[in-house]
Every structure is written in structure tokens, then in C-alpha cells.
Amino acid sequence: MDRRIIGIETEYGIAHSHPGSRSITPEEVARYLFKPVVEWGRSSNVFLTNGARLYLDVGSHPEYATSECDDLLGLISQDLAGESVMRSLIERGEALMHEDGIQGSIYLFKNNSDSAGNSFGCHENYMIPRKLEFSRLSELMIPFLVTRQLICGAGKVNLAGDNCGFHFSQRADHVWEGVSSATTRSRPIINTRDEPHADAERFRRMHVIVGDSNMSQTTQLLKVGATDLVLRLIESGAILGDLKLENPIRSIREISRDLTGRQEVRLASGRSMSALEIQRFFLQHVTAFVEKNGAHHAHVSRVLELWERALDAIETQNLGLIEKDIDWAIKKRLTDAYMAKNSLELSSPRVAQIDLTYHDISLERGLFHVLERRGAATTVVTPESVEEAVTVAPQTTRAKIRGEFIKAAREHGRDVTADWLHLKVNDAQGATVLLKDPFVTEDAAATELINAIRGV
Numbered sequence: 001m002d003r004r005i006i007g008i009e010t011e012y013g014i015a016h017s018h019p020g021s022r023s024i025t026p027e028e029v030a031r032y033l034f035k036p037v038v039e040w041g042r043s044s045n046v047f048l049t050n051g052a053r054l055y056l057d058v059g060s061h062p063e064y065a066t067s068e069c070d071d072l073l074g075l076i077s078q079d080l081a082g083e084s085v086m087r088s089l090i091e092r093g094e095a096l097m098h099e100d101g102i103q104g105s106i107y108l109f110k111n112n113s114d115s116a117g118n119s120f121g122c123h124e125n126y127m128i129p130r131k132l133e134f135s136r137l138s139e140l141m142i143p144f145l146v147t148r149q150l151i152c153g154a155g156k157v158n159l160a161g162d163n164c165g166f167h168f169s170q171r172a173d174h175v176w177e178g179v180s181s182a183t184t185r186s187r188p189i190i191n192t193r194d195e196p197h198a199d200a201e202r203f204r205r206m207h208v209i210v211g212d213s214n215m216s217q218t219t220q221l222l223k224v225g226a227t228d229l230v231l232r233l234i235e236s237g238a239i240l241g242d243l244k245l246e247n248p249i250r251s252i253r254e255i256s257r258d259l260t261g262r263q264e265v266r267l268a269s270g271r272s273m274s275a276l277e278i279q280r281f282f283l284q285h286v287t288a289f290v291e292k293n294g295a296h297h298a299h300v301s302r303v304l305e306l307w308e309r310a311l312d313a314i315e316t317q318n319l320g321l322i323e324k325d326i327d328w329a330i331k332k333r334l335t336d337a338y339m340a341k342n343s344l345e346l347s348s349p350r351v352a353q354i355d356l357t358y359h360d361i362s363l364e365r366g367l368f369h370v371l372e373r374r375g376a377a378t379t380v381v382t383p384e385s386v387e388e389a390v391t392v393a394p395q396t397t398r399a400k401i402r403g404e405f406i407k408a409a410r411e412h413g414r415d416v417t418a419d420w421l422h423l424k425v426n427d428a429q430g431a432t433v434l435l436k437d438p439f440v441t442e443d444a445a446a447t448e449l450i451n452a453i454r455g456v
């Protein structure tokens, strides 16, 4: 697909610090966060004027799912807008909590595991053509996704027993299956639940469950940009050879623990390849594909350059090549410096605390944000575009229509329901508007509905 719909869902970790005050459970903290949302939206599952979905699922992890995006920088801005929305929820939630006599601060972390060993996700959604054979897609995608952590892992200080060390990925130890229709119970690499959020005869949605949440904008660009390019390659029908892994779940864990990238994994064919070799294989094929067919968007060369640089850094162990660009390397530099300065071993809980604080979304406390402000992490989008994305939807997908609908409803205090496909005014008689094509930006029935809300 030349133009592809892509969206990112992020679940946030939650905590409350309570020096000298009574502690409250994560569920209670989440209730404070969502109190203002429930007040205006009559639900803890709402859509925003930027087209995104903000909700509290079972458990206590607030989730933000970006609207449908069709360009990489727009997607990065929309995802960062989610962080900004969460910061506003913290500000109001803390004030409400203090009014109730509960002191302390609320923390949200854009990471994937907590100290109790629970894991929560960052899912990617890529629209793909229905005609693409899913078994062929997953056979090629899984070796790519299992090794993708080399170029876009968030890095993890792992304290667990003989598994102690600095690993590429937060999520690798928490996936249990290659492909499956479950997301939480037996976490797969790719979720096969067939829910395209579009015309099911033409489209399907590839739902990737295995990725880490990224703080770094360049890592996000590389993660989504490279995955989209691999999808294009597969969609072109290219013959890529057989890379099927004998045991993807064992491989993903072994690869995560080996920062040299040389860990060999066994293929079903009996051959062995290292994680670096598998990534090089995909990079070479994608590069040749782009040379032959041309770049399909303005950032392809940047994605390819970052991808190659990340693999070179691992191969030569010159991490300086990516110390401002790839989350795990940015974090490793930070933890290494901290350990050296304080004469600490990696197994020290203080080092694990640095790992956690890297993901704190507070602009003051969060170590990633501090590094970014100091120029130690490269940016891709401007603060102005993130600010705009907090309220304005992408203008090239149906999110634009949804955004206008929600804006009108909020301005006129109307009770409405929306989801990715539908728009409905609850307190009026009238049909539900269906937007089956994610690329539509104008729809007569939707315009009529919005005009009716506005009374024009």
C-alpha cells in the first residue's frame, strides 16, 4: 500500500507517591485521573477532538490510542499528544486528590513493565490489503519482529535472578505466542483477531503486540518506518526465502539478552542465523526494493539511514553512533554513567529506578525529557506540531471528520457516541453515520449530523 493507515495504542504505568500520607491503590489513582473525563464524556472511554481514543480498560492502565494517521511525523505528533493529554489528567487528578485530603503525586510511565512483574503494552496497527495471505505475512513478519528490538527496543535493566543484565527490550520476556487472537491472556507477537475497523472485504488490520513503548522520536520513526517498509516488501509479492524461526518465543528472549546481536537463533529449516544477520537481511531487501521502486514518502531515506546506523553500532559495539537516537542506547549511556559515578552494580535497585524514571512522562522529573531538553536525544517533530495534535486531528484521514464531530458535540453539550467507524448523537433520533473508508475526509451524512449539532 502506498498510503497506509497506522495507529499506536499506549498503555501507561501508574503510581502514587505518598510521603507521610496514606497510600491509595492504582485503581483509585486511575479514578482520580479519569474523574474529569467521566464528567464531560459520561464514560471512561471517550474520543477526543484530535480523533484519538482515551480510555481506562480493565485494570488501572490509562490508554491512549492515536487517531488514524497516514504519515510518520503526523503519527509521532499524535502519539506525543497522548503524553500531553496524560500530563493534563495528572494535573487535574492530583488537585482533586488533594481536595480529598490525599497528599502526594501521581506518576505515569510510558513503559511496559512494573516492579511486580506485570506487563502492559504498546500496540501498533497497520492497515493491510485483505488479499494479502495472512500466513505468508506472519511467516515473514515474525522473524522481523523478533529481531526488531535491536533497532527499537526501549532497553531494560533486568534484575531477575540469573537473568540479570541490561536487555534490548522491555516486552520480550512477556510474549508467549507467535500469532494468536488473544492480547492479554497469552500475549502474542501479532494478534490475529480480525477487526479491521474498515471495509472488511478490502482491508485487514495487522495488530502488533510485541513492541516496546518508545520515548525517543527517532526510535519511533525507525520502528514504524521500517515495519511499514517490510510490509510493502511483503505486499509486493517478493520472494524472500525461508526465515521461519524454530521457536520465536525462545528466540525473542535470547536475543533481548545479548547486546552484541550475535546470538544465533535456529530456523525451522535447521539453519542458524544471528539477530544481526536477520536484520541485515531485511534491510538489504528493503533497500533494494526502494532503489528499484522509489521512496513512497519523504522520510524513507532517514529511516534507512537510521536502520543501517543502528545495526553498524551493534556490530562494531560503537554505541556512540546511536546514543542520541535509539532508546535502549540512550538509556544504556545514562545507566552506565550513573553506575560509574556512584560505584554501583547493575543489580542495584537505584539503577532500576533510573530505568523507571527514564519513562516518567513528567517534563520535570522524566529523565528522557531532561536528556531531550539538553540536546542528548534527537527530535523529529516540533513542539508546536505536538501542541496542535492535542486538539486537531490529522486532516488526511477520517479522523478529521470524527474530530469535527466531537468538537461540535462538546461545544454544544450534546451526548454522542463515537468509535473508529461510527458517529451517533444519542439524544436525537437519527441514523448512525458509518465511515467505512479510513481515507475519507468529507462525508455528506456526517456533515449533516455536525450541522444539526451546531444548529446550522
Ligand SMILES: Nc1ncnc2c1ncn2[C@@H]1O[C@H](COP(=O)(O)OP(=O)(O)OP(=O)(O)O)[C@@H](O)[C@H]1O
Pocket: 005, 006, 007, 008, 009, 053, 065, 066, 067, 068, 069, 125, 126, 127, 128, 195, 196, 197, 198, 203, 204, 205, 206, 207, 420, 438
Ligand atoms: N482501518 C484501520 N487500520 C489500521 N489501524 C486502524 C484502522 N482504524 C483505526 N486504526 C487504529 O487502530 C487503533 C485501535 O485502537 P484501540 O485501542 O481501539 O484498539 P482495539 O484493538 O480495537 O481494541 P482494544 O485495545 O480495546 O482491544 C487506533 O490507534 C486506530 O488509529
Ligand SMILES: [Mg+2]
Pocket: 009, 063, 065
Ligand atoms: Mg487498545
